Amino acid sequence: MTGEHFRLINTCRGARAGELYNPHGTVPTPVFLPVGSQAAVKTLTPGEVRDLGFGMVLANTYHLYLRPGIEVIEKMGGLHRFMAWDSAILTDSGGYQVFSLAPLCRVTDEGVTFRSHIDGSEHFLTPELAIQYQEALGADVIMVLDECPACDDSQQKVRRSLARTHRWAERCLHAHQRTDQALYAIVQGGIFPELRRESVEYLAALDFPGYAIGGLSIGEPKETTLALVEQTVPLLPEHKPRYLMGVGSPEDIVEGVARGIDIFDSALPTRVARNGALFTGQGRHNIRNAVFSKMDGAIDPDCDCYTCRTFSAAYLSHLFRSDELLALRLATIHNLRFISNLMQKIRTAVLDGTFNQFRQDFLSNYKTTDEQTRFEQKQKWLRGRER
Numbered sequence: 533m534t535g536e537h538f539r540l541i542n543t544c545r546g547a548r549a550g551e552l553y554n555p556h557g558t559v560p561t562p563v564f565l566p567v568g569s570q571a572a573v574k575t576l577t578p579g580e581v582r583d584l585g586f587g588m589v590l591a592n593t594y595h596l597y598l599r600p601g602i603e604v605i606e607k608m609g610g611l612h613r614f615m616a617w618d619s620a621i622l623t624d625s626g627g628y629q630v631f632s633l634a635p636l637c638r639v640t641d642e643g644v645t646f647r648s649h650i651d652g653s654e655h656f657l658t659p660e661l662a663i664q665y666q667e668a669l670g671a672d673v674i675m676v677l678d679e680c681p682a683c684d685d686s687q688q689k690v691r692r693s694l695a696r697t698h699r700w701a702e703r704c705l706h707a708h709q710r711t712d713q714a715l716y717a718i719v720q721g722g723i724f725p726e727l728r729r730e731s732v733e734y735l736a737a738l739d740f741p742g743y744a745i746g747g748l749s750i751g752e753p754k755e756t757t758l759a760l761v762e763q764t765v766p767l768l769p770e771h772k773p774r775y776l777m778g779v780g781s782p783e784d785i786v787e788g789v790a791r792g793i794d795i796f797d798s799a800l801p802t803r804v805a806r807n808g809a810l811f812t813g814q815g816r817h818n819i820r821n822a823v824f825s826k827m828d829g830a831i832d833p834d835c836d837c838y839t840c841r842t843f844s845a846a847y848l849s850h851l852f853r854s855d856e857l858l859a860l861r862l863a864t865i866h867n868l869r870f871i872s873n874l875m876q877k878i879r880t881a882v883l884d885g886t887f888n889q890f891r892q893d894f895l896s897n898y899k900t901t902d903e904q905t906r907f908e909q910k911q912k913w914l915r916g917r918e919r
Contacts, residue, residue, distance in 0.1 A: 533714040537741045538773045538794075542883050547789045547891075549882040552773060554620040554672035555712050556612065557587055561773065562789050562878055564780065564871050565590040565622060565797040570599065571615040574802055575861045576868075578617045584837070584865065585872030587619045588672075590797045593665050594626030597655070598648055602665045610670035622797070623671040625662040625704075627718065628778070631680035631750065639679060641696060659703035667710045675744065676704040678718040683752040690722035698734050705738055716742040716775060723752055725763050732767040743768050744775035745793075749784070758787055765792040782811055782874055783900050786891055789878050801871050805863035808852045811870040815899030819863070824849040837869035838862075 721727030780798020
């Protein structure tokens with residue numbers, strides 16, 4: 533990418549505040565990207581997402597390739613015009629689907645053969661095609677094609693996978709032609725710190741505009757995730773953006789920023805919203821619980837979102853218990869606004885030099901999901917992807 537892409541403005545004992553410069557606008561960091569894999573953040577319009585405080589979203593190349601097709605979007609004027617979103621977009625390459633759709637994939641050094649989860653048809657994706665498709669989509673930030681190993685893979689298997697990821701990164705770099713897009717590399721290495729270090733050293737030498745940490749938060753214990761982030765981040769180039777892929781719970785965002793992360797994305801805030809789990813300053817609450825069925829007040833009195841300004845917790849509880857579609861929209865609006873407000877507070881604290889106090893206060897009040905429960909839920913999801 534030509535021109536400056538990222539500027540670091542201030543640090544506070546490891547936490548960072550900066551700006552991402554993109555053709556579709558400047559994005560303050562730290563930043564969270566709502567996930568719109570299929571060119572839509574579920575249940576919301578682009579205008580609503582923007583009004584909630586987001587200036588950048590994530591879309592997925594693999595899913596858009598299958599439906600409606602890259603050529604369709606290109607003929608419609610590119611992804612921004614297609615989804616009526618005039619702010620920044622980051623597209624994932626499809627590399628994560630190598631992991632999440634593993635039973636439907638066959639990986640070789642040349643690329644990945646996917647069997648469509650929609651109709652069973654076969655499709656072949658190479659690093660060069662991943663770049664070609666993302667250039668056609670026209671996203672502001674695009675990702676290399678990588679191979680994401682499972683968290684329980686052996687060190688020998690992860691090392692082989694890492695070598696492939698590095699070769700693919702070079703092929704992506706050579707294939708990339710558009711100068712108005714920032715191409716990010718993805719650091720892999722499983723749960724092995726020495727492989728993570730090796731990956732950073734290899735990819736940093738290629739001088740990408742930004743660097744993502746991939747292959748975490750996919751089933752390993754949370755303390756392992758945080759430890760690997762803490763060990764990996766100091767090795768990354770200081771004046772380039774650092775992106776922790778797939779992390780979106782409020783407490784993990786705060787801890788990620790504390791370790792020097794600039795960019796986050798996850799479907800978690802919107803997914804748990806559709807299941808009736810709403811974020812508050814005291815933790816995540818299940819709106820279906822009986823205590824909320826007669827609560828004459830907002831689920832979070834400190835929240836300024838449309839849902840909390842307009843409706844009682846009792847009404848939200850009623851909508852979910854009645855399977856009303858409005859419930860999904862109102863819960864999604866709330867959770868994304870909670871995350872948006874959290875990112876603004878974090879950035880202000882970093883700029884003010886008060887982030888450590890903010891972190892301490894937030895974590896002392898926020899009741900996190902029990903680690904064993906979280907781990908069991910993740911394992912259930914991992915087993916589900918094998919069916």
